[in-house]
Amino acid sequence: MQTFRVEGRLLRILFYAIISGMLFGLFFALMSLGLNLLFGVMRMVNLAHGDFVMVGAFIAYVAYTHGILSPWLGLALVIVILGGLGFVLYFPIGPRLTGSYDPEMLSLILFFGVSQILEALAVMVFGNNPVAVGYHVLTVKPVNLLGQAYQPSWILAAGVSVIVILAVYGYLYHTRLGYATRAIMGDREESESTGINVHRVSAIVFALGLVTAGLAGVLSPLVIGSIYPTMGLGLTITAFAVVIIGSLGNPLGSILGGLIYGISLMLMETYLSTWSTMVPYVLLLLILLLRPTGLLGKGVRRA
Amino acid sequence: MPKIARSLWMNGFIGVVLLVVFGVAPGFYANTSILFQMMMYIVLAQGVNVLYGFTGYLPFGYVGFFGAGAYGASLAIQMGHLPGSVAMGVGAMVSVVLGLVLLPLLRLAGAYFAIGSMAAAEIVYYVVSNPALDKVTNGPYGIQLVQSYHPVESYAFMVGALGLVTLGVMILRHSRIGMALLALREDSVSAAMIGINVVTARAGVWLASALVAGLAGAIFAWHTSVFYPTTVFDLNISVFAIVFTLFGGAGTVLGPTVGVVVLFGLYNVIGISSPQYFQLLFGVLIVTLVLFLPNGVVSLLRRRGWDVP
Amino acid sequence: MSHKLLEVTQVVKVFGGFRALDGVTVQVDAGEILGIVGPNGSGKTTLINVISGLYRPDRGTVHYQGRDVTGWNPTRLARRGINRTFQLPKPFKSLTVEQNVDLAAHYGKKGRPGIADPLEFAGLSNIRQQSASQLTTAQQKALDLARALATAPDLLLVDELAAGLNPVELDALAQKLLFLAHQGMGLIVIEHLLGFVNQLTQRVVVMNAGREIFEGTLTQAAENPEVVAVYMGE
Incomplete structure (x- = not known):
């Protein structure tokens, strides 16, 4: 790849890396959105985030093994199953954590436990080996744009991600519950005293966080290939990178973070492929140390 | 003061019991590999204990130091042709150097530190295992230390490390430095105001815990003699050390020891043959712990008014 | 001058x-x-x-x-x-009253004479061994003063x-x-x-x-x- 000397060719490769990076990045924006919501609203660090993505992926896999070759049913199932699960799970966990002496640390550890449980259950049910979800769109011919071929599966995943992200924004900025949610993000105690039912709103956000993770899971075979029960941890770390690049606790940041992550990953894969696996970690560490509050952040971190 | 003296005695007792048990056990119990790993995890758990219990930093990337120690010692043996015993010191020092490089992490708090340290460990792993470095580290293909293989001597070294680390935590727990660290953990402003140097104190603990993990990694490399980067940079090593510590109770000498003996024992009973069942149990245990017993099982004793060493 | x-x-x-x-x-x-x-x-x-x-x-x-x-x-x-007390006193609650003062004397005093027994001075000498987490607000304030004095300002x-x-x-x-x-x-x-x-x-x-x-x-x-x-x- 690096031996081409024609400048036009080089430019087109650069262009390809940027466009595919954006498609990739939009998917990762969705993938990490829930992590950000949970931290912003509840100061919860969901270390099981990637495992909920994995759960979504296996829900799609079950649908696929029953002969459904498009992701739509999987998406619908995830909304029902993870939405319900999230809403119910919040009540034994959430109030206890947010009322504890150190919600951040304790939730980190607690969700680590949840991640172990989900991983173990998935291995018991689906075994240890990677499985493929052969959506129909994966066999469609690549789309040509300015002489470069793009995978339709990526375009579909990016498209659905944008729709879901927009829906979450619609909720946050154009519904009454969304106003309440943002009020809680601003100041939890204050909003409690103004009569907002903090726990009900939190439960909804918790459910929303799991649902968006699960939806990304359904889409994941389109972007990252085969799925396996232990895929969660890597995704969690990537999601953290995306979220921290954007800024933890600020949902808007997820999109920016996703795009930066996607584009830098694709550029690395194009030009320095042996080191590209390090991208999320290096980005994460750099942003943490240079700008601990993220690119859009404002004083999230306590001294 | 008599109260402190008594629990100091208790601590000494724990240390002696540990040394005797692990020193004599190979004579009665053939599976030294389990004994060795149990000691290794006690050492690692005490390292986490010092860092988390006394400063509040939760190091998800603790394994980075372990791996750095393993590779540092291995390269000292392979390329420097040093004897195993000397290479152990090199491994520990490599880990301390990594700790120095990572000092800026201490600016981060809470979850940011936990995640940041994990990212740092992953970066070290990707550098060490990168095919581009196969001339130095042999990339993803790992290390073979045939020439220095010495299971008995390396076992003895781990017993020694166990003794040293337990002694260190004992001293820390009953010294003014330990008290100063607890004060610092609780309220860094007030601690600074009474003359405790916040930066030095935190950095000191960080480097000490790096040294401990590096030493454990170095001895592990020596003892195992054949390993891959995925073995010594396995995030599960951090995770085990952290969960064992939290299960027993951070900030005590007894807690991490109890945590390792119980949980790692359990792991060896059911975890080897069917790891997913152990993992499930592990997960349920952690969730239960956070929700109902956030200070570990030794806090049950404390609630009954016992003075837990 | x-x-x-x-x-x-x-x-x-x-x-x-x-x-x-x-x-x-x-x-x-x-x-x-x-x-x-x-x-x-x-x-x-x-x-x-x-x-x-x-x-x-x-x-x-x-x-x-x-x-x-x-x-x-x-x-x-x-x-x-130079030392101070805080408007909202902040004793180290994980330590005893005496340990609070002992730490301050050890890390902050640096050879200055100071007063002999800050706890006595602050009227806390009868609760030296008590955990600082069990103090009343007035006692916390007294401990805050004793701790500052222990550094011999x-x-x-x-x-x-x-x-x-x-x-x-x-x-x-x-x-x-x-x-x-x-x-x-x-x-x-x-x-x-x-x-x-x-x-x-x-x-x-x-x-x-x-x-x-x-x-x-x-x-x-x-x-x-x-x-x-x-x-x-x-």
């Missing part, structure tokens, strides 16, 4: 556009008590935070024992002999130590602070209770909106139109 113990010169501290301190100059001599009064938000505590090293001033200097200590961190200042900054005390306790506290000054310590006392300040010193600075609007005795202050306006307007 001899120096004042503390010379704060034209100190400015801005928080995001808000000038919490707007060019404050105060001086304290060894053995002297300076009272600082003023409405809430007038910058009293900010001034103490600057002197004790919690905040770095944006402009101006702090000289202590003739040395420029502007921007030094609290640890360094504590070891040099030459300059002590006292931030609203008297709030919530009954008249007998107030009188006892005033006697203690006067005793410390008599021993040669310099003190800055921030207080809302004017009667209490009057008992301690004739030298009072009145602050308002980050500025010093008056310096003199309290009696004179009561006749100063600007001071009266500030207090009436409150």
